[in-house]
Amino acid sequence: AQTVTQSQPEMSVQEAETVTLSCTYDTSENNYYLFWYKQPPSRQMILVIRQEAYKQQNATENRFSVNFQKAAKSFSLKISDSQLGDTAMYFCAFMKLSVGQGAQKLVFGQGTRLTINP
Amino acid sequence: EAEVAQSPRYKITEKSQAVAFWCDPISGHATLYWYRQILGQGPELLVQFQDESVVDDSQLPKDRFSAERLKGVDSTLKIQPAELGDSAMYLCASSLYIYDWASLNSYEQYFGPGTRLTVT
Known part of the structure; x- marks a missing residue:
């Protein structure tokens, strides 16, 4: 079974700063994808960025x-x-x-609550 | 822009009562997922459908939960009887198709706004 661990329950930074959120995962699989999703307060979850495991180049989105x-x-x-x-x-x-089963479920980490302060 | 619809958005029920949630995926999306998100945790899959067939329901508590997607379009998740521990956000997601190896876009899951269930 796969597990995803996010070790930072909460983070807070000032507007315009750079912030890094950590994630580690455990799997014996070789073919997989990784995602970061954002869930704003009282709003639906949206995809931020994705990474194919077979690609060495890191993904970027703005x-x-x-x-x-x-x-x-x-x-x-x-x-x-x-x-x-x-x-x-x-x-x-x-x-x-x-192979033969296609894409599987998303396995999520516990989440990191990020607050951007003005 | 097409979205996943869910209703109701909020539901308060007493324990031992029955409750049902509805999800309408994005048009043309063959795969539908129900996730449960307990407050402060990440979502966990309850059931996955490919068209009208169940692909994965290994984490669905089948003694009290049931899910159906009779025509391969919209879906209903039912809990009977509800227990205090069922209080959570129930999220529905859909994706185009899970067997298209050529396109990651076919796997991308789009989430609905969720149904917040409170069992008293």
Whole structure:
């Protein structure tokens, strides 16, 4: 079974600062994807960024980037030039791919509550 | 922009009562997921459908929970009888298809706003 661990329950930074959220995972699988989801207060969960495990290059999406270390099973999220609208719960998630079974469920970490202060 | 719809948004019920949640996925999405998110934790899968068939219900407490997706479109999740420990957010998500190896876009899961259940 796969597990995802987010060791920072809460983080707080000032607007415009850079912040890094940590995530580690445990799996024996070789084919999988990793995701960061954002859940703003009282709003639905949305995808922030994704990473295919077979790709060595780290994914980037505007102010969001990841540091994917496959051997260390680490997948951190960096938010640059943080904005008030980045305030949310952030979840790291793992998805296994199986031949014949296709994409599987998302396995989520416990989440990190990020607050951006003005 | 197409969205996953869920109703009701909030539900308060007494323990031992029956409760049902409804989800309408994005049009054309073959795969539908129900997740349960206990306050302060990450979501956990309850059941996954591919069209009208159950793909994974290994974590669904089948003595009290049931889920159906009769026509392969919308879905209903039922709890009977509800227990205090069932208080949580119930999230529905959908994705286009799970067997298209060529496109990660087919796996991406889109979430609805959730149903917040409180059992008293």
